[in-house]
Amino acid sequence: MTVLKKSExxxxxxxxxxxxxxxNQGFHAAPMSKIAKMANVSPATIYLYFENKQDMINQVYKEVKAEYVAFAFETFKDDLSVEDGFELVWRRMAKYKLDDIEKGFFLSQCENTPMIDVESRQEGVKNLAPLLDLWDRGIAQDIIKPLSHHLLYAFSIYPLAFLLNAHKRGDFKITNTHLNDAYQAAWASIKK
Amino acid sequence: MTVLKKSExxxxxxxxxxxxxxxNQGFHAAPMSKIAKMANVSPATIYLYFENKQDMINQVYKEVKAEYVAFAFETFKDDLSVEDGFELVWRRMAKYKLDDIEKGFFLSQCENTPMIDVESRQEGVKNLAPLLDLWDRGIAQDIIKPLSHHLLYAFSIYPLAFLLNAHKRGDFKITNTHLNDAYQAAWASIKK
Amino acid sequence: MTVLKKSExxxxxxxxxxxxxxxNQGFHAAPMSKIAKMANVSPATIYLYFENKQDMINQVYKEVKAEYVAFAFETFKDDLSVEDGFELVWRRMAKYKLDDIEKGFFLSQCENTPMIDVESRQEGVKNLAPLLDLWDRGIAQDIIKPLSHHLLYAFSIYPLAFLLNAHKRGDFKITNTHLNDAYQAAWASIKK
Amino acid sequence: MTVLKKSExxxxxxxxxxxxxxxNQGFHAAPMSKIAKMANVSPATIYLYFENKQDMINQVYKEVKAEYVAFAFETFKDDLSVEDGFELVWRRMAKYKLDDIEKGFFLSQCENTPMIDVESRQEGVKNLAPLLDLWDRGIAQDIIKPLSHHLLYAFSIYPLAFLLNAHKRGDFKITNTHLNDAYQAAWASIKK
DNA sequence: TATGAATGAGCGTTCATTCAT
DNA sequence: AATGAATGAACGCTCATTCAT
Structure with missing residues (x-):
């Protein structure tokens, strides 16, 4: 509608x-010049939208993460039972990553790299609040093990990243059966 | 007489x-010049021991991975029960990574990066054979879920990487209790 | 309006x-950094105009060679007699090299070096076509010895390079008399 | 016989x-390490025989040049007629270069490069004294044109370098006929 | 005499970033 | 808002040379 539209x-x-x-090649193989070329803009234009490369990576990370979490919680409602709620969110997380492998894989790569700064990572975690609340409810109801959120996340959500990487590398094709199995494993690891 | 050659x-x-x-900063922030300086050698000296940077990273990865796996399986014996065997290996894996956080974290970083080439990664996986055999035995004995090795690994081993990263970042201190909880979660996720 | 773009x-x-x-020092003593400095640009700027050092040398060679040949044939006409045509071209070749000793000497250095790739050299030779045609005409008219173009070139044109080198080195000052003598020798070597 | 023998x-x-x-690739592609490897010695050993790379190149040049000239004049005698003497020397020069193409081509490459220092080049020229004397005799006898030695050399000897280069590059195969033609051209260019 | 290990200096090249328009 | 040209700094790597033995 406005002039801004073009810039978007x-x-x-x-x-x-x-x-x-x-x-495709990791951070070190994504120079600004190539990014500019692939986006059909001048290198200089990048700096109208981002402060520098660090800032760019972090903004991209935060955006994708936000989109991912939004998708995951989109149909979530507080009145769902703990188990139903968890399964819903888990399956939507998996769906997001599998439907848009590029973004899913990007998030995986960011998970462990020091290129994402602390602040961005924390902001990414904040979005998970509804899941953490659900876990806390589950713990209160004696349905979920009374573990640190880190542990719950590590065993029920993080494994998806590994499967996705293997999938993207071609080592392992994620089928529907695998997905169901994976969900069962995730739930088994945290349920009381 | 053990002679440590200077070169070693x-x-x-x-x-x-x-x-x-x-x-500390990721692959892209580990230039050869800095590595040389930190090791107190000339940049040129690196190339007496490694062909190039790629080769260096891959050799380091393979060495650390081999050491890690060797440690994990050191006390493992085939006549252990499936559950005992798994717990033994799992705990030694955790111990290795926690005792030498630097190496543990390095392995985590390598897990997802395209800097490690396919061949090196496969060589790293090959070392895990005893664990895969153990899982197969567990499946045959109806003790472990009949899942793909990828799934078993994703839920029982991979989560350790997440905990280690959080630990290293200072987000989360891994205590003994956490470790026990983690093992319980790992086992719960794969046991029948 | 002739606009000389800054880039040119x-x-x-x-x-x-x-x-x-x-x-001044040969190919091996002409590092990109020095070239950049002498041209008052950044080293990086070189790569806006040339793909790499090889490409640069070859482009420079081809340009100078083309300029040289263009000059040599500028006033040449097909209706000149064989001898007049040859003398004209020969003298203009000599004039070009003596008027711009730098370029002349550069061409000499390129003549024998493996730094010039085959393709560039062949392109340089192609430009000589009118001279080769003239020789063929001379042979047909029984004015010039029926020799391979290589031989005709070696004895009538190539010697100029030697004289130029000696001149540049200061061993030998090329005077007008020398030039006339040289032309006589060149003609004597190929005329029937 | 002596210890020196091994070093020779x-x-x-x-x-x-x-x-x-x-x-094979020019000066810039002949690093000391490769030279050492090809000669089956340590790089350090080179410096027992030569002061440095410059010195090495120059010594090699001087040696080959001396060998070449010695061969050329080996059967030459002062009582030969000017024409016979010239033909003898010319043909032996050609023979040397064609019989040992490697050395012949090496000399050609040295002819124009600034890598050979002034002193070495002059020493190379000094060896040619008998030829220059012959020319002077020819001039005195009115058999050879009264030209500067540089001119005589440029037209009667230097062309061989061009033919050799073309030969080595594979552009042009020097046959016996070519050789005879070349001699005729050489002689024609300088004879009165 | 001879070496393999080691090196500082410098190579060709690319990078993230800025400038002039 | 957008650019192509330009750049200083730094990259991975190689070189001629020296050192310790």
Missing amino acids: VKRAALVKATINLVN | VKRAALVKATINLVN | VKRAALVKATINLVN | VKRAALVKATINLVN
Whole structure:
């Protein structure tokens, strides 16, 4: 509607190009010049939208993470039972990552790298609040083991990243059966 | 008479420096010049021990991975029951990573990065054979769920990487209790 | 309106610097950094105009060679007699090299070096076509010895390079008399 | 016979390796380490025989040049007629270069490069004294044109370098007929 | 005499970033 | 808002040379 619209297009192209390039060869093989070329803009244009490369990576991370979490919780409602709620969220997380492998893989790569700064990572975690609340409810109801959120996350959510990586590398094809098995394993690991 | 050739000392210093620098800032922030400086050698010396940077990273990865797996299986015996065997290996894996956080974290970082080439990764996986055999035995004995090795690994072993990263980042202190809880979760996720 | 884009100025400066440095110390003593400095640009700027050092040398060679040949044939016409045509071209070749000793010497240095790739050299030779045609005409008219073009070139044109080198080195000053003598020798060597 | 003998072998191997490598890719592609490897000695050993790379190249040049000239004049006698003497020397020069193409090509490459220092080049020229004397005799006898030695050399000897280069590059195969033609051209260019 | 290990300096090249328009 | 040209700094790596034995 406004003049800004055009810029949104360019920004989106830059974000997409960044994800694409980082995925294919890692951060070190995603130079600004290539990102610019893939997004069909001048290198200088990048700096109209982002402060620098660090900032760009972090913004892209935060955006994708936010989109991911939003999708995961979109149909979630507080009145669901703990188990139903967890399964719903878990399956939507898996769905998001499998439906948009590029973004899913990008998130996985960011999970362990020091390129994402502390603040961005914390902001990413904050979005998970509804899940943590659900876990706390489950713990209170004696349905879920009374463990640290870190442990619950490590065993029920984090494994998806590994499966996705193996899937993307071609080592392992995630079928529907695998997905069901995986959910069962996730739930088994945290349920009381 | 064990003679430590000077070269082995330098090589070890280089390996250590590589792990250290990669851990602190990621691969892209571990230039050869810094690695050399940290290892107290000339940049040119690196190339007496490694073909190039790629080769260096991969060799370091393979060495650490081999050491890690060797440690994990050191006291393992085939006549252990499936559950005892798994717990033994799991706890030694955790112990290795916690005792030498630097190496543990380095392995985590390597898990997802495209800097490690396919061949090195596969060699790393090959070392896990005894664990896979144990799982197969467990499946045959109806003790462990009949799942793909990828799934078993994702839920019972991979979560350790997440906990270690959080620990290293200072988000989360891994206590003995956590470790026991974690083992319970790992076992719960794969046991029938 | 002839607009000299800034870039053409820089490119020309780079070409000039390359010729200059290669002449003074040979290819191995003409590092990109020195070339950049002499041309008053950043090292990185070179790569906006040339793909790499090889490409640069070859482009410079081809340009100078083309300029040289263009000059040599500028006033040549097909209706000249064989002898007049040859003398004209020969003298203009000599004039070009003596008027711009730097370029002349550069061409000499390129004549024998493996730094010039096969393709560039062949392109350089292609430009000589009118001279080869003239020789063929001379052979047909029984004015010139029926020799391979290589032989005709070796004895009538190539010697200029030697004289130029000696001149540049200061061993030998090429006077007008020398030039006339040289032409006589060149003609004597190929005329029937 | 003496201890020196062994070193002569190594020295000779180094000289040969230098010629070989310089020929194949030019000076810039003949690093000391490769030369050492090809001569089956340690890089450090080179410095027992030569002061540094410059010195090495120059010594090799001087040696080959001396050998070449010695061969050329070996059967030459002062009582030969000017024309017979010239033909004899010319043909032996050609023979040397064609019989040992490696050395012949090496000399050609040295002819124009600034890598050979002034002193070495002059020493190379000094060896040609008998030829220059012959020319002077020819001039006195009114058989040869009264030209500067530089001119006589440029037209009667230097062309061989061009033919050899073309031959080595594979552009042009020097046959016996070509050789005879070449001699005729050489003589024609300088004879009165 | 001879070496393999080691090196500082410097190579060709690329990078994230900025400038002039 | 957008750019292509330009850049200083730094990269991975190689070189001629020296050192310890």
